[in-house]
Amino acid sequence: MSFKKKLGLGVASAVLGISLVGGGTFAYFNDVETTNNTFASGTLDLTVDPTTIIDVENMKPGDKMNRHFELVNDGTLDISEVLLxxxxxxxxxxxxxxxxxxxxxxxxxxxxxxxxxxxxxEPENVITSAALSDLKGEMPDAVKNQIEAWFGWGDEESGLKAGDSDDLYVQFEFVDSGEPQNEFQGDALTLEWSFDAQQTDGELK
Incomplete structure (x- = not known):
């Protein structure tokens, strides 16, 4: 056999050896399991009943007006505070x-x-007491247990649990200054109270 043939046969053998090494397959066991996972967020849904807390006409200085309304948590998440x-x-x-x-x-x-x-x-759980001009822009918490904060006890903890409601009572007064207040005759004041429900802190699920 000539040298060229021997050299060619050697190269072919080398190439075949490399291909067998590089292209070889290995048998192994395998088992695949699939999980189905869901992330669903809860809802914050605060309602005020009734939506019109007060609608009064023909006021005069010295008049007082008592009203009642409810804050209702219709959502699936607890509410930590309701900012007014x-x-x-x-x-x-x-x-x-x-x-x-x-x-x-x-x-x-x-x-x-x-x-x-x-x-x-005594003392009752008073959220606020002030003239509307002093309350403007302020944000007291309407579902806070002030008594619990002072004395460490109370019928309910602060906040509003899902599916629960709180009864709130308010008294408005057209304050009699003791002097003529004729400049307010025929005037109308439109009050907007916004209740902003806040979620509780995140927790380990």
Missing amino acids: TTDYSVEDAVGDNGDEDFGDHIRVNFLKNEDKNGLIQ
Whole structure:
């Protein structure tokens, strides 16, 4: 056999050996399992019943108005706090109010959460007490147990659990200043209370 044939046969054998090494297959056992996983978020759904808390006409200085409403958690998640924001606008009938703000003369004598009252009735769980002008823009928590914070006891913890509701009572007063308040005759004040429900802290599931 000539040298060229021997060299060619050697190269072919080498190539075949490399291909067998590189293209070889190995048998092994295998078992695949598939899991089906779901992530579903809960819902925050706060309702106020009734949606109009007060609608009164023919007020005069000294009048007081008691009203009741409910905060209802219709969602699937617990609520940690409900922040109350106050805003209002005044329609000046005569146009001579000057620097006087009708909101200075309409006062919330109390806004209290009855469900958060403690085992004793005094002090009551008052959320806020101030003139509308002082409340404007503020954000007190309407479902906080103030008594629990002071004394460490109470009928309910702060917050509003899913499916639960709280009874709130409010008294408005057209404050009699003891002086003529004729500039407010015929005036109208439109009050907007916004209740902002906040979720509880995240937890290990």
